Amino acid sequence: MNQQYLQCGRYRLTVRQGHRPLVMGILNVTPDSFSDGGSYSSLEFALSHAEQMIADGVDIIDIGGESTRPGIPPVPLDEELRRVMPVIYALRDCGKPLSIDTYKPEVMREALIAGADMINDINGFRAPSAIDAVKDSAAGLCIMHMQGNPQTMQQQPEYGDVVQEVAAFLQERVLALQAAGVDHDRLCIDPGFGFGKSVEHNYELLRNTRRLIETLDLPLLAGMSRKSMIGAITGKPLEQRLAGSLGAALAAAAQGAMIIRVHDVAETVDALNVWQAGTVAAGD
Ligand code: 8Y7
Numbered sequence: 421m422n423q424q425y426l427q428c429g430r431y432r433l434t435v436r437q438g439h440r441p442l443v444m445g446i447l448n449v450t451p452d453s454f455s456d457g458g459s460y461s462s463l464e465f466a467l468s469h470a471e472q473m474i475a476d477g478v479d480i481i482d483i484g485g486e487s488t489r490p491g492i493p494p495v496p497l498d499e500e501l502r503r504v505m506p507v508i509y510a511l512r513d514c515g516k517p518l519s520i521d522t523y524k525p526e527v528m529r530e531a532l533i534a535g536a537d538m539i540n541d542i543n544g545f546r547a548p549s550a551i552d553a554v555k556d557s558a559a560g561l562c563i564m565h566m567q568g569n570p571q572t573m574q575q576q577p578e579y580g581d582v583v584q585e586v587a588a589f590l591q592e593r594v595l596a597l598q599a600a601g602v603d604h605d606r607l608c609i610d611p612g613f614g615f616g617k618s619v620e621h622n623y624e625l626l627r628n629t630r631r632l633i634e635t636l637d638l639p640l641l642a643g644m645s646r647k648s649m650i651g652a653i654t655g656k657p658l659e660q661r662l663a664g665s666l667g668a669a670l671a672a673a674a675q676g677a678m679i680i681r682v683h684d685v686a687e688t689v690d691a692l693n694v695w696q697a698g699t700v701a702a703g704d
Pocket of ligand 1 (some may be wrong): 681
């Protein structure tokens with residue numbers, strides 16, 4: 421991969437092969453993501469969570485106002501804005517790039533005006549006007565593959581050659597964004613683990629991380645933290661998937677993944693730092 425950095429709004433992130441992968445910390449701003457019993461509002465909860473992630477060494481904060489777990493109904497536009505915008509304003513000057521996890525062009529536009537540095541679209545900028553919403557900014561763009569939609573995607577995932585089909589989809593979206601004038605150095609790709617994929621599809625994709633990076637010639641983001649693909653191997657419930665998730669992160673890192681999206685920032689930073697210290701960089 422020739423690309424040395426990812427242009428991410430106000431930031432230029434190093435994504436050179438042989439460098440430690442960046443850690444993207446998941447910041448959910450959904451009513452179900454904080455315990456309602458105490459005195460915290462969801463905004464206060466999100467801000468203290470962000471502060472902790474920064475102390476733990478996070479590289480990018482991924483703010484999401486809509487849960488995209490399989491089967492969860494979509495959140496209306498005004499509700500998503502109500503959740504996400506105050507967090508962007510509050511964290512704008514926290515010193516870390518802010519990524520917004522949304523597939524709604526209106527949210528992309530508002531977030532970019534408010535100073536977001538990256539748009540993470542699980543829908544791969546396929547919504548009409550999604551490309552228009554982002555093309556004139558300097559924001560980093562994560563293009564994720566998803567088969568179907570979050571309501572139905574896990575019902576009957578089907579592929580001939582999953583790696584080939586995901587690569588072809590990502591290539592088509594890269595070309596669509598570039599045709600609209602988006603610079604190559606703003607793009608990263610993501611196979612979309614768990615988004616319309618069986619456990620076997622997910623591991624086939626994970627084992628082919630290197631091939632995806634070489635085929636697309638772009639930095640790759642891997643999001644496997646606590647997902648059912650981890651549960652399928654470990655037999656562990658959601659709250660006991662940290663060790664399995666670290667294993668997945670290292671498997672992706674070893675094949676050149678450059679951004680790892682996780683819930684557990686401190687543990688992932690430690691794991692990647694030790695892995696990096698023990699790895700002989702290719703070509704160095
Ligand atoms: C991913 C993601 C989720 C992922 C990217 C979860 C928003 C489900 N997963 N974005 N979002 N990649 N780019 O369990 O794998 O975190 S939501």
